[in-house]
Amino acid sequence: MKNFWTNYPEIAYELEIVKNIIKDNIKSSEKYFKESIFELVDAGGKMLRPGLLLIASRFGNYDKEKMYNLAAAIELMHSATLIHDDIIDEARFRRGIETIQSKLGKEYAVYTGDFLFCQCFIMLSKFNYSMDNLREISAAISQICKGEIRQYNLRYSLDTGIKNYLKIISGKTAALFAISLYTGAWESQCDEKTSKLLGRIGYHVGMAFQIIDDILDFTGDTLRLGKKTHTDIIKGYYTLPIIYAIKEDKEGKIKDILENNIIEEKEIQELIKLVNQFKGIEKSRKLADKYTEKAFRSIEELPECKAKKILKEITHELLSRNY
Amino acid sequence: MKNFWTNYPEIAYELEIVKNIIKDNIKSSEKYFKESIFELVDAGGKMLRPGLLLIASRFGNYDKEKMYNLAAAIELMHSATLIHDDIIDEARFRRGIETIQSKLGKEYAVYTGDFLFCQCFIMLSKFNYSMDNLREISAAISQICKGEIRQYNLRYSLDTGIKNYLKIISGKTAALFAISLYTGAWESQCDEKTSKLLGRIGYHVGMAFQIIDDILDFTGDTLRLGKKTHTDIIKGYYTLPIIYAIKEDKEGKIKDILENNIIEEKEIQELIKLVNQFKGIEKSRKLADKYTEKAFRSIEELPECKAKKILKEITHELLSRNY
Known part of the structure; x- marks a missing residue:
């Protein structure tokens, strides 16, 4: 896929750093976990959410390290929801690669998603983010779950x-x-x-x-x-x-x-x-x-x-x- | 089940408050969610983790409201992992009641667990807990996922x-x-x-x-x-x-x-x-x-x-x- 951020090399470069932070935060984990998440991260996707976050940061005083970590946490959280969505949808492919649920089983996919959720919160507690923001971020993920359940109910x-x-x-x-x-x-x-x-x-x-x-x-x-x-x-x-x-x-x-x-x-x-x-x-x-x-x-x-x-x-x- | 805390009425009473806090934190959610989680909470279980937490609090300056909320978050987190475990184990019953995965389907159980994880973190960001503790709690849940995955791998x-x-x-x-x-x-x-x-x-x-x-x-x-x-x-x-x-x-x-x-x-x-x-x-x-x-x-x-x-x-x- 053509990199969505090609015309903004500064952001494209920063998103590579964000990718590396994501990898750093899961590299100590169990082998299969790590491999499948690395594969998902490398397969890309537009990285819209962290990209938008980095743009928004530029309206204020941009503390790079802190914001990269936050962007990585948000992208990781998005990945966690995708991994769980793929279980529901019994999806075979995502971003052109085989999904975790298809390759390693639904069981694996449940725990991989959970593990990523936890890693997110570990990342979110690493910098001095405001508690209000942690609550807002948790609430946003909670919204996602509610949205997905509503969608599932109305199938x-x-x-x-x-x-x-x-x-x-x-x-x-x-x-x-x-x-x-x-x-x-x-x-x-x-x-x-x-x-x-x-x-x-x-x-x-x-x-x-x-x-x-x-x-x-x-x-x-x-x-x-x-x-x-x-x-x-x-x-x-x-x-x-x-x-x-x-x-x-x-x-x-x-x-x-x-x-x-x-x-x-x-x-x-x-x-x-x-x-x-x-x-x-x-x-x-x-x-x-x-x-x-x-x-x-x-x-x-x-x-x-x-x-x-x-x-x-x-x-x-x-x-x-x-x- | 006989209440495990019968001989400690003060803690038994406090754990009822904890239960109500859990309910308060999920009552605004989608109907089925709410019903099944309420049922799981009411079905009980020993509530060991929140009980132990409340005992530990007594070694220091016991800020009740803050600790009840923390205890509720920990128990909710434990429930989230149980709901996901039941998917893996295809369990039909838990605490004598039908599991969410059995009653409402695996899809439902995935999102219910996720939703509870989020509610936990919302609760954890409500009081002024230390960031270090949030990290430790997230790390503990991360340990649970790793433990479960290891167990699953070694089946x-x-x-x-x-x-x-x-x-x-x-x-x-x-x-x-x-x-x-x-x-x-x-x-x-x-x-x-x-x-x-x-x-x-x-x-x-x-x-x-x-x-x-x-x-x-x-x-x-x-x-x-x-x-x-x-x-x-x-x-x-x-x-x-x-x-x-x-x-x-x-x-x-x-x-x-x-x-x-x-x-x-x-x-x-x-x-x-x-x-x-x-x-x-x-x-x-x-x-x-x-x-x-x-x-x-x-x-x-x-x-x-x-x-x-x-x-x-x-x-x-x-x-x-x-x-």
């Missing part, structure tokens, strides 16, 4: 509704984006107003990012995305495009297909056609745009500096993926 | 050996006993010497406790124990009695049975006979006694006070179960 439900969908993505995605920008700022002695503003930006970016991700599961191209599409439908996660389309589909054609337990390629193609026909994609794009606009409007309120320019560009790149 | 291994066995139980049991007594003392302004001494006592008690538990899996009575026996052998966890017996069993009779994949009641009875014959139980009891003696010797070093008397009695009750 195969034809009445998820927009409100529930927004709650799900707010928990599973936006909360960690928000906390990354917020703590990055707050731990760099930004004032409360700027820190909260950055937190809000993170929230809006996270919401737009997840909606776009969900749209791409319908419209995307497996090859270009680097991951399989239409997996949400198959797993029973009916996301925004379907939710919008179901509302318009007065004859219940979509429900008819979904109620039928066998969803194969033919049904998926039919579903995609219907979701388009009932403007599910179009409306989802509009909602993503709304969150994107909110993000940009909030970014405008930030004090002028180089970091603001980077944040604007990164947000643009992130939220204007071809979808 | 069905006929060459586990005593050293590995001790590492496993040190991680999965003794670490949390140690940290409960240590943090209880340290957060109550005990001096370093007393805190560390209490930590060591917790470690020895934990080691003896787990060895006894493992012996009881061979010699115990399902009805009296309130849990099924011989489950370790069936799950492929070859604990101390077997490890000792294998060493003496020069003809490899035990290995022959274990290498045979079908372990049914007949084989179990044969195994128990052999484990007794090769002094597996006897030697395990001796090692448990050694840790028990170490615990009592360390207790003697503690300053004289009412808490010391309670600790001695509780340790006696805990480590002289009929085994």
Whole structure:
């Protein structure tokens, strides 16, 4: 995968340091643990959360060592949730490599995730971060769990509704984006107003990012995305495009297909056609745009500096993926 | 189950407060979460770790509210690890009630455990505990994960050996006993010497406790124990009695049975006979006694006070179960 941060060599370089801190914090662990986590870390991913955190830090007094450690903890926490998600989804691949649950078993994956959670908290207690921030970070992870559980509960439900969908993505995605920008700022002695503003930006970016991700599961191209599409439908996660389309589909054609337990390629193609026909994609794009606009409007309120320019560009790149 | 703390009404009462704090900290969560965790909390268990913590607190300046919250966090953390253990063991019952993994599915159990971990850390960031302690607590949980993984890796291994066995139980049991007594003392302004001494006592008690538990899996009575026996052998966890017996069993009779994949009641009875014959139980009891003696010797070093008397009695009750 092309490095998302290529145009920002300073941040790309710092994220390499963050990766090394993550590795340092797990290198003493059991052999299989270490190998599989190293593999996951090296396989990359965009490292959005630590990247955003490092950008937010630049709005204040940037204590590098302290912030790298915080960024590493947040990324590690994100990895822990991914490892546990892969158990639920019985996912075989993540970032192009075999998942821990597939390679070493669900048992292993449960404990690996738990172990990473603990390592995070060990890292978070290494520097003099504020207790308030530790609480906020824990609360954000707690939000993720709640979001995932809500999503899991509503699998195969034809009445998820927009409100529930927004709650799900707010928990599973936006909360960690928000906390990354917020703590990055707050731990760099930004004032409360700027820190909260950055937190809000993170929230809006996270919401737009997840909606776009969900749209791409319908419209995307497996090859270009680097991951399989239409997996949400198959797993029973009916996301925004379907939710919008179901509302318009007065004859219940979509429900008819979904109620039928066998969803194969033919049904998926039919579903995609219907979701388009009932403007599910179009409306989802509009909602993503709304969150994107909110993000940009909030970014405008930030004090002028180089970091603001980077944040604007990164947000643009992130939220204007071809979808 | 008879309340383990009946003879210590003050602590029994405080542990009820601790239970309520646990409930308060999860009551805002999703319905199913809440119900299943409430059920687990109400089903009880001995609440050894918070109980020991509250005893340790009495060696210093006992700030009740702060210590109750800490005790609740430790118990919640223990519950989180149990919920995840039940996934691995595919356990159907725990404390006489159906496990979360059995009732609501493994997926649910993964997120419930994660959610509890987060709630713990939220609780730990509520009071002004020392960062050092947060790190120690995180490290103890990390030890549990490592212990569990080691145990999982060595399932069905006929060459586990005593050293590995001790590492496993040190991680999965003794670490949390140690940290409960240590943090209880340290957060109550005990001096370093007393805190560390209490930590060591917790470690020895934990080691003896787990060895006894493992012996009881061979010699115990399902009805009296309130849990099924011989489950370790069936799950492929070859604990101390077997490890000792294998060493003496020069003809490899035990290995022959274990290498045979079908372990049914007949084989179990044969195994128990052999484990007794090769002094597996006897030697395990001796090692448990050694840790028990170490615990009592360390207790003697503690300053004289009412808490010391309670600790001695509780340790006696805990480590002289009929085994």
